[in-house]
Amino acid sequence: MPITRVGFATILLACLAAWGAAPAPAQSDDPLGVGRKMLAEDNPGELWVLRGERLFREQRGPKQASLEQCDFGMGSGKLEGAFARLPRYFSDSGKVEDMESRLLKCMAELQGLDRGAIIQTRFSNLDRASDMEALATFVASRSNGMKMDVRLEHPREREMYKAGEYLFFRRTGPTDFACVSCHGEDGKRIRLQDLPNMTERKQIQAVVAGWPAYRGTHSTVRTMQHRLYDCNWQMRLPDLGFTSDVSIALTSYLNYQGNGAVIQVPGVRR
Amino acid sequence: MRIGKATLAAIGMPLLVAVGCASFPDAQSTRGLGEKMLATSYPGMPEPLTRRAVQDRAQQICSKIGGAKLTQEEAAEVVRLSRASIQYPASGKLAGDWKVGAKLAYAGQGSRIIGGRLEKAQENGALCSNCHVLDPREVNAGNIGPALAGYGAQRGDSEAVARLTYERIYNAWTYQPCSNMPRLGAGGHLTPEQIAHVVAYLIDPQSPVNSKK
Secondary structure: OOOOHHHHHHHHHHHHHHHHHOOOOOOOOOHHHHHHHHHHHOOOOHHHHHHHHHHHHOOEOOOOEOOOOOEOOOOEOOOOOOHHHOOEEEOOOOEEEOHHHHHHHHHHHOOOOOHHHHHHOOOOEOOEOOHHHHHHHHHHHOOOOOEOOOOOOOHHHHHHHHHHHHHHOOOEOOOOEOHHHHOOOOOEEEOOEEEOOOOOHHHHHHHHOOOOEEEOOOOEEEOHHHHHHHHHHHOOOOOOOOOOHHHHHHHHHHHHHOOOOEOOOOEEEO | OOOOHHHHHHHHHHHHHHHHHHOOOOHHHHHHHHHHHHHHOOOOOOHHHHHHHOOOHHHHHOOOHHHOOOOHHHHHHHHHHHHHHOOOOOOOOOOOOHHHHHHHHOOOOOOOEEOOEEOOOOOOOOOHHHHOOOOOOOOOOOOOOOOOOOHHHHHOOOHHHHHHHHHHHHOHHHOOOOOOOOOOOOOOOOOHHHHHHHHHHHHOOOOHHHOOO
16 A cells, blocks of 8 residues: 555654654763763752742742742743743833843842842852752743743843844953854864854754753752853953843843743753 | 836835834944943952953954954954064073973963952963863863864974964964954963963974874
8 A cells, every 4th residue: 555645744754753852872972962861861950940939939038928929021920931031121120131130129129138148149059059049940940841932022122132242242351252252163162061152043042941950060050140150250251240231131142042942941051 | 017026025125124123223332232231240340350341452353243254454453463462481482391381281270250359370271272182192172273283293393483383372363363262472361481381382392292192
């Protein structure tokens, strides 16, 4: 019996699906890939989602309030799909903000927590956890399975995007680096560390849809704010301000180009 | 006269593009916005450190957006500025001790800022292996720059080779304006003496960079 066209298409699709789903064989020229795959299968970052949710719902701070009324752009308390649209313009602050910037605002205003103290503990270290890292991971995870969908509707959003582009290519400091110095070509590494080419849509998508991410070398979940801070540190620049305009401009620039990527956080990184 | 769909599209597209783009800030205002953001994005940092985020003229020229090419005038200006920046070791020796250079070439520390302070390091590393293969037997090397294994074996260790190598490390933009490589001497990351040691590591026949095995 001849295979019908539909039948053939079905088989072809099934094959393609299987190919896509099959675990990538460990290549001998990519020994690090084996470790990455093992980590991804058993992602410790899930613990941060659980802790983040508890912190989010708990009544905390001088005002004994939870964060359940926090507005991430979809309306108070609505988390589903909110991360997919960030950064975006908020009329209550008159600024373009990202997820951590909104968390910071809500922790300070709804819960009455001290802004300086939150910033002090924005990143965890080996001695203490960071509430911010857990909260950001939880909030972002509520967009899992959805596509990145940053829109440049407001004039401020378009300004942020263009400023982010400008900064991505801006060389400065004792190393003369811009973001593009290390993230402008395929297949590049600093020592053995692979560098995503952030001028190529597919690779941008893989990055922006996977942060916050559990970082094996840090034994914790890190956020995009930390990723940018860390690059900035290697570039020999001063400490990049938490939720600074520069960080939000770069995030706008990258996330917008990552539109269409299916969000799956926490990701797993080296 | 019949106006075809193609004609309409030809008129319509630029109009749409013009309307769409008009709402994005132009290059001049974007630069203003970006620079203004930089001025507030390093809060609490001492001025000598925030000054690092201020561009010099060559950096400005080398910050082309989206791979745009340098004009001939721009390239010439970068070369001129770079050439003028080069200083040589007081001793006049452009090739130092390759063994000291070997340590420097694989050292990635120095000059990073954490908590508003410079990291504690005896001296800045030369950062070479972050981007270049040097000793062919060392696997832990990056590939942003070209592999330099056999650098001296191919070129020899003449005075001319030492000078060219020294100048390329001191200010890489003298020979390749706006290349990815940091201007390690001109930017103050390495001293002339340190650079001379790295030169020796690259060109000395005894250096592992040039080993036959």
